[in-house]
Amino acid sequence: MKLLLLSNSSAPGRAYLDHAREVIADHLAGIEELLFVPYALADHDGYTAKVASFMDGLGIRVSGVHTADDPRAAVAAARAVFIGGGNSFRLLKSLQERGLTEAITRRVCQDGVPYMGSSAGTNMACPTLRTTNDMPIVQPASFETLGLVPFQINPHYLDPQPGSAHMGETREERLTQFLHENDVPVLGLREGTWLRRADDALELGGVAAGARLFTTDADPAEYAPGADLSHLLSARVRFDHRAA
Amino acid sequence: MKLLLLSNSSAPGRAYLDHAREVIADHLAGIEELLFVPYALADHDGYTAKVASFMDGLGIRVSGVHTADDPRAAVAAARAVFIGGGNSFRLLKSLQERGLTEAITRRVCQDGVPYMGSSAGTNMACPTLRTTNDMPIVQPASFETLGLVPFQINPHYLDPQPGSAHMGETREERLTQFLHENDVPVLGLREGTWLRRADDALELGGVAAGARLFTTDADPAEYAPGADLSHLLSARVRFDHRAA
Numbered sequence: 001m002k003l004l005l006l007s008n009s010s011a012p013g014r015a016y017l018d019h020a021r022e023v024i025a026d027h028l029a030g031i032e033e034l035l036f037v038p039y040a041l042a043d044h045d046g047y048t049a050k051v052a053s054f055m056d057g058l059g060i061r062v063s064g065v066h067t068a069d070d071p072r073a074a075v076a077a078a079r080a081v082f083i084g085g086g087n088s089f090r091l092l093k094s095l096q097e098r099g100l101t102e103a104i105t106r107r108v109c110q111d112g113v114p115y116m117g118s119s120a121g122t123n124m125a126c127p128t129l130r131t132t133n134d135m136p137i138v139q140p141a142s143f144e145t146l147g148l149v150p151f152q153i154n155p156h157y158l159d160p161q162p163g164s165a166h167m168g169e170t171r172e173e174r175l176t177q178f179l180h181e182n183d184v185p186v187l188g189l190r191e192g193t194w195l196r197r198a199d200d201a202l203e204l205g206g207v208a209a210g211a212r213l214f215t216t217d218a219d220p221a222e223y224a225p226g227a228d229l230s231h232l233l234s235a236r237v238r239f240d241h242r243a244a
Numbered sequence: 245m246k247l248l249l250l251s252n253s254s255a256p257g258r259a260y261l262d263h264a265r266e267v268i269a270d271h272l273a274g275i276e277e278l279l280f281v282p283y284a285l286a287d288h289d290g291y292t293a294k295v296a297s298f299m300d301g302l303g304i305r306v307s308g309v310h311t312a313d314d315p316r317a318a319v320a321a322a323r324a325v326f327i328g329g330g331n332s333f334r335l336l337k338s339l340q341e342r343g344l345t346e347a348i349t350r351r352v353c354q355d356g357v358p359y360m361g362s363s364a365g366t367n368m369a370c371p372t373l374r375t376t377n378d379m380p381i382v383q384p385a386s387f388e389t390l391g392l393v394p395f396q397i398n399p400h401y402l403d404p405q406p407g408s409a410h411m412g413e414t415r416e417e418r419l420t421q422f423l424h425e426n427d428v429p430v431l432g433l434r435e436g437t438w439l440r441r442a443d444d445a446l447e448l449g450g451v452a453a454g455a456r457l458f459t460t461d462a463d464p465a466e467y468a469p470g471a472d473l474s475h476l477l478s479a480r481v482r483f484d485h486r487a488a
Contacts, residue, residue: 042424042486073343087421090379130380133412137374137422138484139387156412170398177331180286240382242286 001028001109003022003148003197004124007155007189007206009085017054017118017191019215023205025058027114027196028080032190033061039094040086043103047084061073061149065100075103078113085119085155088132090133092124093140114146119155122189128239131178131186134172149197151232157188157212175214183238190196193225202229245353246271247392247441248450249369250362251433251450253329261362267409267449269302271440272324272393273359277305279322280350283338284330284364291328307342319347322357329399332376333461335423336368337384349390359392363399366433369397372483375422375430396422397477401432402428402454406448419458427482431473434454446473 003026008045011019028034034055048064055062064183068074075081081104083091091236095101104198117125125148129140133156160170169177175186193206203226204211210224213232223229249273255263272278278299288421298308312318319325324486325348327335339345344375352359357374362367367376373384374432377400415462421428433439437450448455448471457476467473 042421090421090425126282128383130382132380133376135418135422136376136380136387137418137425139372140373143380143383148259158412174381175288177334178379181334181381 001148001197002114003111003125003195004114005110005122005153005189005195005197006116007122007157008191009118009194011192015054016050020194021044021057023194023196024116027116028058028060028238031060031080031114033063034080034218035065035074036062036084037065037081037095037100037121037195038084040084040088040091042090043060047086051084057125066068071098071100075100075107078107079106080114080116082116083118083121083124085121085138087127088120088123088134089136089138089140091120092129092143092145094137095124096141100145101146105148108146110149119121122153122155122195123209125149127184127237128152130182130239131175141189149195149202149233150188150237151185152182152193154188157190159190161210170172172214178212179216180215182201182239183216183234183236183241185207185235185237186214187229187232188214196227197233200230200233202233204229245356245392245441245443246358247352247368247439248358248360248371249400249433249439250360251366251437252435253362257377258464260294261296263417264438264450265301267438267440268360271360272304275304275324275358277307278324279304279309279318279329280387281309281325281335281339281344281365284312284328284332285337286334295326295328299393310440315342315344316347318352319344320387322351322356324360325351326360327362327365327368329365331381332364332367332373332378333380333382333384334388335364336373336387337382342384345388349392352390352392366397366399366439368394371428371481374426374483375419392454393439393446393477394432394481395425395429395479397439398430398432399404401434403434403456406435416456416458416464421456422458425484425486427460427480427485429476429479429481430458431476432458437469441477444474444477446474446477447471 052062129143296306371389
């Protein structure tokens with residue numbers, strides 16, 4: 001299995017995806033055409049054009065799954081799949097309505113087609129939507145996502161900001177609430193970081209700030225780029241453990 | 245119908261609910277006992293004790309619905325209901341599992357029992373959960389909430405912060421995404437503000453910053469404390485209008 005899961009698609013002062021150009025080129029080496037899933041944003045054509053413009057620089061053609069007469073057939077024939085960021089509830093609902101969650105999972109897990117996600121597309125790679133930062137603007141049939149990894153990821157992970165006037169929960173407080181209900185590791189991927197999976201190996205990449213891992217049985221742990229996180233692929237997970 | 249919907253329960257440098265003491269006292273005038281719904285937080289007893297401590301100053305006894313043998317009967321007998329803040333997904337799931345959404349709606353809409361909500365408890369008063377700020381740490385059976393008002397509220401409404409390094413969406417961008425999918429007014433209640441409903445009258449209260457109203461057919465509009473928002477009670481609402 002080949003996964004590249006980006007925390008974010010845009011970095012300050014950089015063009016779309018430019019901060020991850022090298023790792024994307026490596027992940028998609030040998031790929032000539034990519035199937036792009038634009039459902040997280042409202043403007044599917046515009047979003048696909050933006051991705052095509054970036055991928056053109058890598059010599060990769062892009063087709064938007066929304067233009068296919070049969071989106072499931074398009075997934076079954078895809079040589080690589082990229083799900084872009086936006087609103088993860090809208091994205092999941094669109095995937096479900098088109099029967100694409102199973103189709104993509106099968107193509108990636110069984111056929112070994114490279115999967116790339118950024119932000120909401122990284123949320124999709126987890127077992128559930130439960131650690132998204134997005135507003136639930138529409139109601140998906142369920143929170144079940146692709147399950148390409150067995151643990152949860154929180155993209156755009158943000159450290160508490162000292163001196164903030166905001167009285168709402170910090171991200172860490174939100175993830176602590178998640179852990180109270182679910183005995184499932186959550187990796188907070190800071191902006192500019194990503195995860196790469198090659199079969200049973202999982203490695204953190206990107207900027208020095210790295211990632212913060214939250215679990216029910218230990219204090220949060222910090223990981224730097226290059227860290228081997230393969231143990232998360234065999235983590236024990238129990239959703240709704242408090243209810244059980 | 246009597247509603248008091250607070251954006252938040254804690255203000256900087258003030259004790260729990262203290263910033264709204266006067267309006268709460270007025271809303272609950274003549275009430276001797278309040279039924280508190282603590283499900284949004286994990287520690288039901290601790291949360292109920294905190295509310296009891298505040299209400300004690302107003303001469304009001306508090307019982308936690310979680311201590312009732314039959315929570316639905318407790319709602320049916322309640323003289324006033326207060327749903328506190330916390331995680332709105334956990335709250336809604338708990339209400340649904342106990343059959344309390346219908347019970348509370350009936351008690352408030354048909355019997356005229358005063359309802360008070362703060363944060364997640366204010367989310368509950370809307371038709372759906374779709375404009376919560378919370379993380380979906382558990383999956384409720386549906387996003388349908390109490391529907392005590394026909395429009396949506398975004399509690400803890402936060403203006404864009406100039407110079408923030410955060411690359412995620414601003415609150416206004418999130419609500420704009422909501423409006424793209426739903427033709428339903430959303431009132432962004434800034435910290436320290438609240439709404440009061442008395443039958444067909446709806447008024448904004450609280451700090452000068454006031455509230456910001458988002459609709460599909462006009463630019464966002466600002467309202468100051470004292471503003472008459474009764475027109476929102478007869479607003480045309482259409483969820484999932486883009487899908488329809």
